[in-house]
Amino acid sequence: MPDTILEINGLDSFYGDFQALYGVSMRIEKGEVIAVIGANGAGKTTLMRSVTGLLQNKPEMIHYGGKPIGNLRADQIAAVGIAMVPEGRQLFPSLSVEENLVIGGQIKRTGPWSLSSVYELFPVLKERRNQASTSLSGGQQQMVAIGRALMANPDLLLFDEISLGLAPIIIKTIYDALPGIIGSGMSAVVVEQDIVKAVAVSDRVYCLQEGRVSLEGRSGDVSRDAISKAYFGIG
Amino acid sequence: MDWVNAIVQGILLGGLYALFAAGLSLIFGVMRLVNIAHGDLIVLAAFLGLTVTTTLGINPLFAIVIVAPLMGLIGYGLQRVVLNRTLGDDILPPLLVTFGLSVIIQNGLLEIYSADPQKMSAGAIETASLNLPGGLNIGVLPLLMFITAVAVIGSLQWIFYRSAWGRAFRATSDNQDIAQLMGLNKSHVFGLAMALALVVVAIAGIFLGVRTSFDPSAGPGRLIFGFEAVIIGGLGNLWGTLIGGIILGICQNIGAQINPGWQLLAGHLAFLVILAVRPRGLFPRIDG
Numbered sequence: 001m002p003d004t005i006l007e008i009n010g011l012d013s014f015y016g017d018f019q020a021l022y023g024v025s026m027r028i029e030k031g032e033v034i035a036v037i038g039a040n041g042a043g044k045t046t047l048m049r050s051v052t053g054l055l056q057n058k059p060e061m062i063h064y065g066g067k068p069i070g071n072l073r074a075d076q077i078a079a080v081g082i083a084m085v086p087e088g089r090q091l092f093p094s095l096s097v098e099e100n101l102v103i104g105g106q107i108k109r110t111g112p113w114s115l116s117s118v119y120e121l122f123p124v125l126k127e128r129r130n131q132a133s134t135s136l137s138g139g140q141q142q143m144v145a146i147g148r149a150l151m152a153n154p155d156l157l158l159f160d161e162i163s164l165g166l167a168p169i170i171i172k173t174i175y176d177a178l179p180g181i182i183g184s185g186m187s188a189v190v191v192e193q194d195i196v197k198a199v200a201v202s203d204r205v206y207c208l209q210e211g212r213v214s215l216e217g218r219s220g221d222v223s224r225d226a227i228s229k230a231y232f233g234i235g
Numbered sequence: 236m237d238w239v240n241a242i243v244q245g246i247l248l249g250g251l252y253a254l255f256a257a258g259l260s261l262i263f264g265v266m267r268l269v270n271i272a273h274g275d276l277i278v279l280a281a282f283l284g285l286t287v288t289t290t291l292g293i294n295p296l297f298a299i300v301i302v303a304p305l306m307g308l309i310g311y312g313l314q315r316v317v318l319n320r321t322l323g324d325d326i327l328p329p330l331l332v333t334f335g336l337s338v339i340i341q342n343g344l345l346e347i348y349s350a351d352p353q354k355m356s357a358g359a360i361e362t363a364s365l366n367l368p369g370g371l372n373i374g375v376l377p378l379l380m381f382i383t384a385v386a387v388i389g390s391l392q393w394i395f396y397r398s399a400w401g402r403a404f405r406a407t408s409d410n411q412d413i414a415q416l417m418g419l420n421k422s423h424v425f426g427l428a429m430a431l432a433l434v435v436v437a438i439a440g441i442f443l444g445v446r447t448s449f450d451p452s453a454g455p456g457r458l459i460f461g462f463e464a465v466i467i468g469g470l471g472n473l474w475g476t477l478i479g480g481i482i483l484g485i486c487q488n489i490g491a492q493i494n495p496g497w498q499l500l501a502g503h504l505a506f507l508v509i510l511a512v513r514p515r516g517l518f519p520r521i522d523g
């Protein structure tokens with residue numbers, strides 16, 4: 001029986017009076033890759049913000065390694081080993097490429113990732129290490145965002161739409177790098193609007209629709225029809 | 236020769252103004268907080284210096300060793316207990332709260348120290364001067380203040396752009412949420428920034444109290460000079476702030492040279508002219 005690393009129980013999330021998630025439940029085993037798919041506005045980013053502590057929840061709604069973490073601050077959650085590549089990259093514009101990476105590693109968790117291993121994974125970043133992060137292309141910025149999250153040596157890594165706004169060739173480069181990253185023993189959640197890509201990299205898939213889980217299954221088992229229905233609510 | 240002298244003294248005075256301004260600039264840069272109580276905190280530091288000096292019987296310039304860490308602690312506590320709660324999307328709460336703080340500090344000082352003007356004596360160094368060729372006469376104390384100001388600005392610049400603290404300051408200033416994801420607790424980061432700002436305030440306060448007499452109501456005037464230096468130099472640029480302070484000092488001294496009553500007026504006019512011509516200041520933020 002595999003160990004559960006993250007368990008989400010009946011999560012309701014709010015922006016003021018507006019409710020964005022309704023009773024969302026999910027489970028992620030150690031070493032597993034989960035895909036979360038759903039249309040724009042389905043609540044995928046809200047789910048990521050809740051897990052990482054950027055939105056506060058009731059403590060028992062999210063368990064990590066068996067402990068309730070739903071009400072911890074984002075920096076406390078980072079310290080227990082959850083990192084995120086946020087939607088839209090969100091690098092620090094005042095920091096150089098290397099400073100963006102170093103600040104990702106300042107939690108000082110031990111593990112395989114360091115400046116040198118990130119530069120090995122994305123050699124182009126080493127050439128540009130002293131440049132402003134804003135001077136890079138979109139794809140290179142995404143590499144910094146991924147490297148920054150890896151530098152924390154997380155046990156669970158969340159990717160929020162890493163292909164958004166990137167050219168197909170860049171997306172392929174980044175997705176080709178994923179198995180090497182996740183293969184190092186991490187668990188991961190890959191949030192995507194692109195169903196094919198999400199299903200291809202994951203062990204299991206959850207579909208969100210208007211703030212609710214509309215489908216859950218093994219990535220190899222779920223049919224395209226079922227996904228379309230869960231994704232769009234039609235079919 | 237009087238004119239050259241006025242300009243040189245103005246430059247040296249500008250160092251003190253830069254010290255008034257540096258903390259203000261740092262805090263605004265890191266957390267977008269305009270600290271209305273900044274001048275009163277400078278005066279508070281001067282009074283603390285006075286107490287330390289008279290109790291221990293030491294030179295006020297050495298009192299910095301005690302007052303600076305004390306002000307740093309006060310800054311950290313103030314930020315964690317009060318100011319962090321005022322920060323958010325709305326810029327009004329921090330303005331109101333620091334305005335209230337300004338009133339509290341002034342009245343507290345009035346209660347404890349009375350309204351009498353005070354001055355700290357630094358001894359023989361106050362009257363010592365260097366005679367330069369051409370009849371130029373530079374006071375050792377003003378020179379020391381100026382050198383200290385340059386060193387303080389240089390140190391802040393180094394901390395901000397080269398140290399782990401500075402990286403945390405810049406990251407938190409860029410994007411508070413993502414900084415928090417990196418394991419930085421923004422409440423703590425802001426506390427550290429305020430502590431650092433008030434260490435600079437302590438140095439400024441001691442120098443203020445050695446240079447001139449001060450009383451509990453002297454704060455707002457120092458705040459204005461600090462503001463003007465920051466705006467003239469350009470927001471978010473520490474070396475610009477130093478130059479802003481120098482320009483302010485020079486203009487005040489030239490004004491005083493024309494007519495003793497024009498000292499402050501000339502400084503304010505220079506500020507207004509620069510604001511009109513270059514609304515973002517002379518050297519708006521350049522990173523690196």
Ligand SMILES: Nc1ncnc2c1ncn2[C@@H]1O[C@H](COP(=O)(O)OP(=O)(O)O)[C@@H](O)[C@H]1O
Pocket residue numbers: 015018020038039040041042043044045046047
């Ligand atoms: N900061 C916010 N304030 C208010 N509503 C928001 C905010 N962010 C997202 N929402 C709303 O929450 C819902 C889910 O958004 P989001 O989680 O960003 O969806 P997704 O990432 O799946 O595109 C949407 O209806 C969106 O309009």
Ligand SMILES: [Mg+2]
Pocket residue numbers: 044045046087161
């Ligand atoms: Mg999203």
